[in-house]
Amino acid sequence: MISDVASSREGITSRTAILSILGFWAFHFVIVTLRAAVLGFDDQLEMLVRRAVVTLVSIGITMVVWLLLRRVHGAPLSRRVAAAALLAVPASIVYSAVNYYVFYDFGLPKSVVIANKADEKTLTVQVDMTHADEKSPVMAIADNAANGYFFFAAWAALFLALTYAAETGHAERRVARFRAAAQSAELRALRYQVNPHFLFNTLNSLSSLIMTDRRDAAEAMVMNLSTFFRTSLTGDPTEDMRLSDELRLQRLYLDIETVRFPERMLVDIAVPDALMDACVPGLILQPLIENAIKYGVSPARRVVRISVRARESEGRLVLAVEDDGDDKPTGATIGEPGVTNGIGLRNVRERLAARFGDAADAAWGRRPGGGWAVVLTMPLVRNGC
Template identity: 55%
Template sequence: MQTLEAAAPPLPHRIAFISIIAFWTLYFAVLTFRALAIYHYHYGMAARTIVSVAGIGITILFYLILRRIPTTRMGLGITVAALLAAPCACVYSTVNYYAFRQSAMEEESKSWSKKAATPGTAITQPAMTVGAMKSHDEMSMLGEIADQAANGYFFFASWASLYLALCYAARLGAVERRAAQLQAAAQSAELRALRYQVNPHFLFNTLNSLSSLVLTGKRDEAERMILNLATFFRTSLTGDPTEDVPLGDEIQLQRLYLDIETVRFPERLTVVIDLPEALRSACVPGLILQPLVENAVKYGVSRTRRPVTIRIRAREEQGNLQLTVEDDGDPMENDAVQGTGVGLRNVRDRLAARYGADAHSLWGRRPEGGFSVTLQIPLVRDGC
């Protein structure tokens, strides 16, 4: 099984090479500026070029070895980098010593030649060359290389720190992307599960009503009910639960559902739908009204013996879409109110998964009897 850490890809070669070239370009620029500021001419330009090119090659080898260390083990990477920086610094210091030694000899030769070609000029060593030669006399070759290696060590250690930081950032980015993918997958699964929680009692009751229609010889009503049931389930189960649908289609699907229930309660169920034409294209999560309409039928219509009206209303309120499903059934007892909780939690959780804090829901018993639920979501037109 792939873990989040294992999913992190290694640092691309391109980024590593750019960092290496940038480091050594900075080295070249700083030393060149220093030479211009102190000596006022391009002393050691060829030597710095050789050292910079050699440094790039050494650092690339350093990188290729360091790359083989798993980036998920930061402690191991730091240890290996600290150890590898030492031989790299020694090689760099050796190249630096011989490159600048050769450059100093060439500068000395040019200076002597120029002095010798000028009539009446005393031939003496320039102060810079004398200082350089004095430094060589005072320090052995190995001592000078070791001194330069100490500086080089911190240079390689600095690049290794940058490399490990980039690896860590890449791994962290991969973990965040993987976590986002898992979160999106979990959210999609949650939306699917919540959307497909169609009350099984609806199907059982519908089949019982269908059976009664067949037994009583009401074939036309039975055929219409079968067609409505097939259309309802085909529409509700084939749509993508993570996508929105036009409000007009959502209410049409609820109208289809209520037509099926009207067969069960032909004398007791009245449906009123108040949908302004301007809001028909508003986008809503598919089947978001289904649990609310189911509750209205189950607790508003089936519990009474008198006609009950279920009203579905849509309004625009300050840039938001407000949806209300209410019934005027008998006053509900506390246990009946608690029974509506599953469907209401379903709707609330779907709104939270889809809109976060931008969606709100409010429900409760109506003073005149029955139950009312109001949803408020951002109003988006023609985007679904």
């Protein structure tokens, strides 16, 4: 939690910034030391100590630069780059002055000489001030500050790159959290879209049972309705449920509707026992069965069969809800892109897309033998609900 807060405020945590400083100057220290050893300078131990002093001071200077750069965190990148470029100027001057004092003014070992005249200028900057008598202290410090500026500018570039990467990662995580929250809200909204006609029709049927003094049937209907709504509204809409539990809920719903259409509706549920533990989005079958009753059973003047089927195909779960009622006035043959003005089927397709992405699909249309069918295909998931 603290690390996240620091990341959002500073771009990178203080720990990361400090480690970048220590790592940068440790690398510089090692490279310069190896260079001196390869060139065969004398008094390596004493020079190592002086170099370590300069490195420690350089770390302190860079710490100050970092603390000042933190003040412009959140500013446009161009402003931060300009701030880093400007801060590197005084930092390089202080670094060069310290380097001059440690390697020359403090007393340079007489045995340290430059073996290769061609490298005299470079080695004077990096290692010693043997020929400082040829330049004034100001000129020597200014000459060395040019190289020092490169060091601090290089670290500042590294710091800005790390900060930008951290900011980008933080923004991506925020977007991911918002996307997950939006998806959860979408799933909840889709799950809670209970058709009000179902409730109104059920209450009308219940009223009819009471008026005709069919108390036992009315009581059973009230208990089924209560169980259905309690289960459907209290479950987490973002979680899956076992197919067996989904079918139990749909049987409750069908029992309620059977009271309305006792002579016109037959129900056939055929699901293999091996698929009962498959995980499906909760109430994913509800809109399909509701549509079958609304468009197949309700307008019919004959018995209409509603079938619920499930099968496994190539590691995927296939669910189908069919009715043999009259053909819908608009629609495509099953397997083609369906044409519908209702929200129920779109609701199902959107829920599948939110849950499984492109791995799931919903197709609907007229059956070859008449009636209407909806087929859902999704990954077969077990023991995950």
